[in-house]
Amino acid sequence: MFVDGRQARRRRQLNFMSPRMESIESYDVVILGGGPAGAATALSLRSHAPDLSVALIEQSNYQTIRIGETLPPSVQPLLERIGVWQTFLAEDHLPAYGTCAAWGSDALHENEFFFQPAQRGWHLDRRRFDAMLAHEAANRGVVFYRDWKFLDSHLDGSKKFRLTIAGNGGQRKLIDAAFVVDATGRLAAFAAHQGVQKSFEDRLLAVFMFFQFDPADEFTETYTLVEACEQGWWYSALLPDGKLAVGFMSDSDIIKSRRLISFRVWLDLLETTRHTRKRVTNAQPVGAPVTYPASSRRLAQTAGNGWLAVGDAATTFDPLSSAGIMKGLRSGVLASYAIGDFFKGNTSGLEKYEALLKREFENYLATRADYYGREKRWANSVFWQRRHEQILVEPDQMNQSTVQFSHEAGNDVGTGACSG
Numbered sequence: 001m002f003v004d005g006r007q008a009r010r011r012r013q014l015n016f017m018s019p020r021m022e023s024i025e026s027y028d029v030v031i032l033g034g035g036p037a038g039a040a041t042a043l044s045l046r047s048h049a050p051d052l053s054v055a056l057i058e059q060s061n062y063q064t065i066r067i068g069e070t071l072p073p074s075v076q077p078l079l080e081r082i083g084v085w086q087t088f089l090a091e092d093h094l095p096a097y098g099t100c101a102a103w104g105s106d107a108l109h110e111n112e113f114f115f116q117p118a119q120r121g122w123h124l125d126r127r128r129f130d131a132m133l134a135h136e137a138a139n140r141g142v143v144f145y146r147d148w149k150f151l152d153s154h155l156d157g158s159k160k161f162r163l164t165i166a167g168n169g170g171q172r173k174l175i176d177a178a179f180v181v182d183a184t185g186r187l188a189a190f191a192a193h194q195g196v197q198k199s200f201e202d203r204l205l206a207v208f209m210f211f212q213f214d215p216a217d218e219f220t221e222t223y224t225l226v227e228a229c230e231q232g233w234w235y236s237a238l239l240p241d242g243k244l245a246v247g248f249m250s251d252s253d254i255i256k257s258r259r260l261i262s263f264r265v266w267l268d269l270l271e272t273t274r275h276t277r278k279r280v281t282n283a284q285p286v287g288a289p290v291t292y293p294a295s296s297r298r299l300a301q302t303a304g305n306g307w308l309a310v311g312d313a314a315t316t317f318d319p320l321s322s323a324g325i326m327k328g329l330r331s332g333v334l335a336s337y338a339i340g341d342f343f344k345g346n347t348s349g350l351e352k353y354e355a356l357l358k359r360e361f362e363n364y365l366a367t368r369a370d371y372y373g374r375e376k377r378w379a380n381s382v383f384w385q386r387r388h389e390q391i392l393v394e395p396d397q398m399n400q401s402t403v404q405f406s407h408e409a410g411n412d413v414g415t416g417a418c419s420g
Helices: 006-014 037-047 073-081 084-093 126-139 191-193 252-257 263-270 274-278 324-343 348-373 382-389 395-402
Strands: 001-005 025-032 054-058 094-096 099-102 120-121 143-146 149-156 161-167 172-182 198-200 206-215 224-229 231-236 244-251 284-294 297-298 307-309
Touching: 025 037, 037 126, 054 149, 054 172, 073 084, 073 274, 073 324, 084 126, 094 307, 094 324, 099 149, 099 161, 120 274, 126 143, 149 172, 149 191, 191 307, 206 252, 206 263, 224 274, 231 274, 231 348, 244 252, 244 263, 244 274, 263 274, 263 395, 274 284, 297 348, 307 324, 307 348, 307 395, 348 382
Parallel strands: 001 143, 025 054, 025 172, 054 143, 099 224, 172 307
Antiparallel strands: 094 120, 149 161, 161 172, 198 297, 206 244, 206 284, 224 231, 231 244
16 A cells, blocks of 8 residues: 655645644554665565554655665575565666775775675666565555655653654654654664664765766676775766766765865866776766765664664664665564564564674674775875774764765665676
8 A cells, every 4th residue: 555745745735724634543563764674674574473554654756866786696585585586586687797896905806805705796776676675565565655754753642652754745644653663774763763872983974976978888897896095995886877876985074174075176086096087987977976974883772662773774884895785674574573572572572683783783893894904005094094993983973074064865885796
């Protein structure tokens, strides 16, 4: 079932009254966020706990740009578990034949230096992939609110969460939930509303530009390229629409002090690279640089009484890991088990879920430190010193340093495996 927030806009055009509340709707589980983590939670709940009523609330219509990610073949068991493997294959995403990386030296290496094994995967069209998961959930009985945004929540007298959501047209709706899943991405909007703090490990920010090729000069390199430099590292990969996404990763204060969100400054820095600049020799930049948060962080609490967080709402990984979507799908499946236990009167599942996410994040930090530690060419660089020293950034510092020029995107960029 679909509930389209755009319908509220059309109704309001006919009636110029202030936004009104409709009757209160009630569900066992309300999932805030229709990305991979939220949709995976919904899909897994339909198979693991089919008696529960589930609503999935997504603030977009999946039409805005979502920078993709390369999925490895190891995603198959997860997609099979939530019942969408064959549907995914039918979507016919671009094949990804690997990652090449200039990391630790100027020479290009295959990705035994990176998180994923060297094997064929897929360059995702994120808009199509995310929409497919949400539509599959709706087809299986999940009530899907598209173009509705979470505003606030409070506990009512029956110990349920009363949520306020708003459609794109301004109309508001009240929803009661016995259990809430925060799948709102890096914003972690519901957890923040509960007063949960975020703990940041770094200030990483991505500054992207997109390049268009002339039809006569079609870009045929299907691998992802990662190239380290003194002030950070570069990422580039082909998008499903034929454009090349090129991103520079560094700490927000470095990007700000060097004015690296400036079109000209960004292009000048690109020209200093050895490998990345060659990929855009016959291409033209499209638009201005766009920033995306890319920091590693976790919530101080990822589960509580009647709620939990999944995907990037719970923890965020460095884009070097290319693990964002895999992490989101996995957390959605695990969350469904904890939620099923909760409705059986067993809250220990929430504790186990939180412990699993904590251990996963700690393992990720160890792997991240290992890979950053392999780049030793710029010992005097502030960026690399921070990675080698593992400086913890407090949440208030993070907010002050990035609020002026970054925005929440809920997107992941990442790497796959290299064919050379």
